[in-house]
Amino acid sequence: MSSKREIWPGKPWPRGATFDGSGTNFAVYSQVATRVEVCLFDKADPTKEIERFDLPVSTEFVWHGYVPDLEPGTLYGLRVHGPYEPEKGHRCNPHKLLVDPYAKALYGEVDWKQPVFGYPLDHPKKDLMRDERDSAAGMPKSVVVSDFFDWGNDRRLDIPWRKTVIYEAHVRGLTMKHPGVPEHQRGTYAGLGSPAIIEHLQKLGVTAVELLPVHEFADDSFLNDKGLSNYWGYSTLNYFSPEQRYASRKTPGGAVAEFKSMVKSLHAAGIEVILDVVYNHTCEGNHLGPTLSFKGIDNASYYWTMPEARHYLDFTGCGNSVNTSNPQTARFVVDSLRYWVEEMHVDGFRFDLATVLGRVGKGGYDPNAPIFQIINQDPVLSRVKLIAEPWDVGLGGYQVGGFPSPWHEWNGKYRDALRKYWKGDENQASEMGYRLTGSADLFAAARRRPQASINFVTAHDGFTLHDLVTYSSKHNEANGEHNRDGADDNQAWNCGVEGETDDKAIISLRERQKRNLLASLFMSNGVPMIVAGDEMGRTQKGNNNAYCQDNELSWVDWNLDPTRQDMLAFTRKLIHLRHGQPVLQRRRFFQGEHLWDSEHKDLAWYRPDGTEMGPEDWQKPFVRSLAYLLGGDAIPTPDERGQRVSGDSLLVLLNAHHDTVSFKVPPLGEGGVWVLELYTADDKRGDEEMKPGSFEMAGRSLAVFRKSGGNGTP
Helix, strand or coil: CECCCCCECCCCCCCEEEECCCEEEEEEECCCCCEEEEEEECCCCCCCEEEEEECCEEECCEEEEEEECCCCCCEEEEEEECCEEHHHCEECCCCCCECCCCCCCEECCCCCCCCCCCCCCCCCCHHHCCCCCCCHHHCCEEECCCCCCCCCCCCCCCCCHHHCCEEEECHHHHHCCCCCCCHHHCCCHHHHCCHHHHHHHHHHCCCEEEECCCEEECCCHHHHHCCCCCCCCCCEEEEEEECHHHCCCCCCCHHHHHHHHHHHHHHHCCCEEEEEECCCCCCCCCCCCCCCCHHHHHHHHHECECCCCCCECCCCCCCCCECCCCHHHHHHHHHHHHHHHHCCCCCEEEECCHHHHHEECCCEECCCCHHHHHHHHCCCHHHCEEEECCCCCCCCCCCCCCCCCCCEEECHHHHHHHHHHHCCCCCCHHHHHHHHCCCHHHHHHHCCCHHHEEEECCCCCCCCHHHHCCCCCCCCHHHCCCCCCCCCCCCCCCCCCCCCCCCHHHHHHHHHHHHHHHHHHHCCCCEEEEECCHHHCCCCCCCCCCCCCCCCCCCCCCCCCHHHHHHHHHHHHHHHHHHCCHHHCCCCCCCCCECCCCCCECEEEECCCCCECCHHHHCCCCCCEEEEEECCCCCCCCCCCCCCCCCCCEEEEEECCCCCEEEECCCCCCCCEEEEEEECCCCCCCCEEECCCEEEECCCEEEEEEEECCCCCC
16 A cells, blocks of 8 residues: 655644645654654545555654645544654554644544544553554545645724623534525534624624634544534534534535634624634543544653653643643644634634643643743734633632733623622622722732733533523533533522513513623623623523534524513614623723713712712621722723724613612702613613602612713713
8 A cells, every 4th residue: 555656754833744736744743753654545435545655754753755747625633653653652653544733624524433542442441551443434534635725905903902802602502593694604614704793793792703712623433422422612623624414515524614714704793703622631631531633642741641651630620731842732722723713714713721831841821821922922822812721620720810911701701790789699799899990809900901811601611691590500401411411500599489470570570680691791891702692592401512513502692582682672682782882892991080081980889879889888798789980081091093982981780689779869969860771671761861869779680870961962
């Protein structure tokens, strides 16, 4: 099966398979390899190997060779010869076909019935014994692709953080049931870029879609055994390839062009694309996991191993952890990120379990970790949106507020505070004060801005907004793990009845609670994020860990009854209110003082009796009713042209008490009146001038007033 082709020495860069118009250069890094083979496969029968050749040259641990006339569409895989010594951290096994880490596309899926493990599963020595059966028939094939694509006038939107509203979505889940998406495009990149979906996003007012993983991932064998699949995709196999199952055309490399077309369409509509990326672990699992790519190429370089080397350090709970403290692995991650920005035109990344990236030395977290410094200095990556999920499951893994600039962070403390406050917990006033105003306690000391905080109430992982007020306990039986999976601490409240009900009073309370949570989110300083479907009451029937539910339980239901239509209209109103109010887009933390010649302080907190809150008020455990005034004429930062920014002053009243509370509305100067913008106890009310005096706030409700007229406002 050896090749009769002429193989030239080629170059050690760029890594992967690179077509230059005349042929393809291959370059594979492995510090331990003694030989690297490239195997070519039949397009008509990808299980059939048709040719094999060695990469003839090794330069500084990069094996490379150039093949004239080898064109895009070619299917290939790697076989790496070298030591199989698990007790020393080495797992080379040339009998196992491997995915090229730099492959730009894959074709086919992992077949777990084939011998894709590096050891015989039934052998008493387990992974200490090398398995010599060929795995090629069960492996996806890497694809040589051409980078050509007509981007036209596509360009980076570079939407400022203060104007950003993030919409977390799943490519398949968002589009599978939308009646306006052509049937053959449902569940695909083309569906996400279709006019029907884009129209919804534009009317909603979001500025960025944050896509759950679209890097090529593998379905887990234990899920296949239960008839389930890895729906979320947090099990990466390859970091350069767009997931092929989301392509409407199932041709080798077809997903690449379709993904680019989706990005181009979203950009044309003014919407950025952020990718949820999983550089913390791979689908190869622990020492007993399969050998699919990195493990067989250079296990000790790519993964954190224990001192005895056979086993892995696991900061992720998924069996292995990618070791970005290794210079070559850090380079690989940065190469991947840069590819998605430069070639695929994405606008940013959300890093799953991002604390893992900052692990150095013996595995401790360091905000000055090499990869953070590399990204911060990179002229491409330092300019895109970088969002950390600032925790992992390792020791010292919870790092909210602990990431360096220019990183922004999912603020888990914000999520918890809003949930606790609106379900009526005590001792939440001080916490709410910090969270609603940008979490200065977390970010200000390091001179980071309020937009460092990505504010959210719900995310893909956990209850939907509807389920958060409908269930007090998780209901994950459909996952086949006897309801043991998923978080037990959800800070959820079912409003008196577990699950759906016909009780009109409970339904009304639940809808109000959803409006309270969303209104709090969009009245907060920081960057708001919502989850696809929350704007219209999507339910997962109490499942708070639907990672394996690729079905109607997870898909967005677009068939809206009047209640869900009202929720959609209210969410649109909130987002458009935020876009129109400069005081909700502040770039600096509040000072609690008059700025410029402002009529109002930039921030003032009030008790229901109309007096400003003092230090003792924040410590009272029973405080559930409070108000804050945002001075629209006290914004310290100028606009892009250096001009003073001035807008409406807003008054926000919050009442998490179960009973009605009378709020004395702060008086205004001559000619000024308060106009009711929205009221969660009656979402039909709005644009009403309020008479001086008090406002009766229904139990568990929020109201927003806008100052109109008088000095200091337009």
